[in-house]
Amino acid sequence: MTSLWDMEEETGNEPSLFDYRGGDDSDSQADGLDPPTLYRQWGDDPNYDIRLCGRIGLQCYNLQKGTNFKFKSWEICRDQMTSSDDSFITLEATDPATGSVLSFQTLLSDFGPRRSLGVRLLWINLASRIEPIRNERLDDNWDKSVVHEFYKGPMPKWFSDEALERDSRKYYVVPESELHDNDWLQLLMECFDGDLPLKLNKVVVETFEDEPRDKLKANNAIFYLSYKCCADPSSMRLAGDHIAVIRKTMDGKPGHMSLEVALTKEQENE
Structure with a gap:
């Protein structure tokens, strides 16, 4: 998967977002890609799918770091269609040990089904981290050779x-x-x-x-x-x-985790 994304902190009082190359939507259009779609910002969350994607990223962080952070709410979700359906999510998580609230950013890529392999869903989490410093580069290349x-x-x-x-x-x-x-x-x-x-x-x-x-x-x-x-x-x-x-x-990189969900017997016979 080609590395396309950087994290950059917004100016003023706006929350941090996943931005294409740290720039605006015109950058993605210049590369022939649709600009990211901002689904919702700073509101109540009615969308289960976004919560699920964010929780996957947070659990990836917990598994790798040995933490026990709990999903609280999602704040921002941008969706980008490339070779996969990429969801860039900013969420809040709580630390039960201290009661503190942390801002997390996650990226989950949905590659859809692989019926020839018996795979109903292939999800690869490619980022899961506490809100990073400005211009921190995101490594979204999955290294299947080490699996x-x-x-x-x-x-x-x-x-x-x-x-x-x-x-x-x-x-x-x-x-x-x-x-x-x-x-x-x-x-x-x-x-x-x-x-x-x-x-x-x-x-x-x-x-x-x-x-x-x-x-x-x-x-x-x-x-x-x-x-x-x-x-x-x-x-x-x-x-x-x-x-x-x-x-x-896992391929050994921070924030990286693949989940392959098998087809059910009923789905195999469809």
Whole structure:
């Protein structure tokens, strides 16, 4: 992905924005690209998709830095169509340890489905950082060469009980006590069925990272989720039990994380 974006602080009392090359919309038009679209600024947030994208970026930061910042609200979202649908989001997050509020900036690129690989959604987070200094360069080049071959290619199918018993060191069954009130697992579940009442039943993590305590936060891992949509079945066809697979990889760069959401069996047959 070509690096196109810089971060630059606005003058006066305006909040910081993701700006094309640190300039105005005429810069992007000169390069043959549509200027970024400003969706909303400094208002209440009715848009679940923007919240989800911002939370993905914030969780990427938490996983890499060992922090526990909580999403508070989003302030600005700019959308740019290139080879992907790029969402540049400024959000507020809170630090539960101190009660302080921090301004974050995230970039998430949506590459859509890859049906030949069994991928329903390919999201790559390419920036997640506390509001940076003026003119700090953004590295939005995803380096797939450093990702282990095991985490490439077609999406895996649901694990078998035999595989779980045969290779227990590679698989980690998340204890019941860790399933709930876990922002990371909640976020992964929402990647499938979004803004619905969802409840996790079971999570299994497949990764080469050794220590069990690290597997939930492994840089590269495959998550197998069993969950229930608790909506009223008379009004919601998705109500009931579901299984889902999601693959997470990192290329070692700050703010970079890829999430591949697998097609469901129903979607594979469409």
